[in-house]
Amino acid sequence: MRYIQIPTTITYKDLVEKCSLSPSSYKTITFNNKNVKKIRELLSEKPQKGEEVGSFSYVSKSNFYFIRTKALQTSCFLPVLNDVEYAVPILPMVFKDFKLRKGDILISKDANIGETAYLNEDLPNFMISGGIVKLRFPEDIKYYVFAFMKSEFFRNQIDLMVSRGATIRHAKTLWLDAEIPFPNQQNKEEIVKFVTLLTKAIIRKEAEICLKDDRIVNLIENELKNNQSPRKYQYSYPTINELQNSNRLDTSLFCEDFREKDFKISNYSYGYSTITQLNFEISRGQNLQVSCIGKSIYKDTKNNNYYALFLPTHITRYGTIEKIIYLGNPLNLKTLKKGDIIFGAEGFKKGRSILITDDLKRTVTNIHGIILHHKDNNFLLSVFVRCFLNYLRDEKIIDYLAVGGQGGSLAQRYWDALKIPNFPGDKQKEIAKHYYTPVTYDSNKLNLNNFEQEDIRITDLDGILQLD
Structure with missing residues (x-):
């Protein structure tokens, strides 16, 4: 917006040419x-x-x-x-x-x-x-x-x-x-090349994020498909006991699509666990209402004394954050720790999640975000669970479990219905590396000649979180 100029006065000639009394008609880019x-x-x-x-x-x-x-x-x-x-x-x-x-x-x-x-x-x-x-x-x-x-x-x-x-x-x-x-200065070719390299790097990373997300899905699909117990799936209508236990008639939990997808997980040969059985603690994010924490200042620019606010609506389907808001408040708010998972539980974007790493300090989310915290701080398990939760979203299982209108909500009382398969540790690690794998490099050694080659190397090794 700094290039937009708003004139303090206009001429009669301007008024005749524009045929408009709207102030926005006379703004110019300078x-x-x-x-x-x-x-x-x-x-x-x-x-x-x-x-x-x-x-x-x-x-x-x-x-x-x-x-x-x-x-x-x-x-x-x-x-x-x-x-x-x-x-x-x-x-x-x-x-x-x-x-x-x-x-x-x-x-x-x-x-x-x-x-x-x-x-x-x-x-x-x-x-x-x-x-x-x-x-x-x-x-x-x-x-x-x-x-x-x-x-x-x-x-x-x-x-x-x-x-x-x-x-x-x-x-x-x-x-x-x-x-x-x-550019019109002496090194104009270098400037064009520099902008070109940066643009190509961003495009390369976005494409790699999509590719690594597909790899995660394929690894999960193949592990489930190749390790099924002998029992075969056969759809059946809900029993009286199932209806009574669910206490719901307005639900998709008894439709054939959900039952078949749910069976694929429950029939996994190594079994499955719920979130609580995996020793995760489930809680809501910080209530940011004025009645709870008083007045706050919200800014789009980074301030080290402010909290970094990760809103569930700003989480992408790939488990990255597209926008960070900085919140100024004198109180000690409920912050997130390394390994915590933010899960968007409400609305049309519900089911999107992101992992908090040790790179993020003084980070909070709002009450619309569910926080999953592993009590034993098992970071690898947290990465895997985040990846599998995203798989459940892609499979529409999160939608099936949600209740209410306007996109619905996955209330905390329904979390025990989410099944996480007990993948072997090696398989969890293989899946997790595509989402979180930090790669070190010396930025001081980068120049116009070696930037693209080094960026290709790093892009191939980095996880989704590092590529964002």
Whole structure:
């Protein structure tokens, strides 16, 4: 926002040209560097706009997918394609091949205007919605340009170009006039290379996070599948005793899908345990209401004297945190310890979890977060349990157990219904390393020549938490 200038006065000529009395119509972007080029001047090919298919074309399963504008998110360099809310399966006959390939950049011109994403792989079975435009830039500048398109500086430009007032705003082709600044000093090639390397590193790490998350799921699936007791699954309707014990009729616990997935865990040859049997203590996070802790100060910038607030709504599906809020309060609040797990227990994002490591000090969560603390401080077990809880979320088991509307809630009294298989220690370690494996390196020895090679090495070895 520091580049936005608001004039103190306007001329009659300005008023006639704009035909607007809204103060926002007269805001401008001002910066010193005049070595700029518009997006339209940098493109190597004509932009390609997507098409709509209509919700009647949505299906539950398909080999063809429709990318919606919400797949392009501020916190991600890559589009979110592993959720049917963002990439919807569609009927094959409505699919149109947009020849989406690695290196393409997508920009949203509707709704979340100005959001962009980089395609890190060819997507022959995906098409883009009418609110998305495919862009292609020359190879030598595409990472540099994309870095600026992901910045607040770029989105501020788009924001000022698009008129306000409508429920859904449309940028049409106005974004083509957004400007990208280029360095104009003697070492300008080095600056472009430096920004390019950093951008490629972020993209590389996001892709590796997705890959390691898939590895965790596959390891869990294979361990369960390959170590089943001889007993075979057969669905049966609930008995009177089961209904009485559950004390619930409005539940999915008796549906075939839940019972089959639950059987796969309970039939594991080494057995299973509940969270409490594994010696975890279950509690709620800190109540942050004024009536409980008094007034607090909330900031987006880091302050060493403030608490780091991890909100469950800011936990990603990969077990990372996309935003940290810093909370100033004079009281001794309930802080988290190494090995603690924050589990989002409420709402549409329930089931997302993150592990607290020794790198985080003075960290708290709110009352909507469940805290799992291992009484014997078994860090490896905590890492494994966090990974398996995420697997249960992906399998919709958390949704089946939840109660209530607005996404539901997994109350503490239902935690004993969660089954954690007793994987051997070696298997737990193999799973855990993909989520938490710190790798040491000497940043002082990094330079433009060896950065990419060293970053590739570290990215391959690091766990998900370290890659974030």
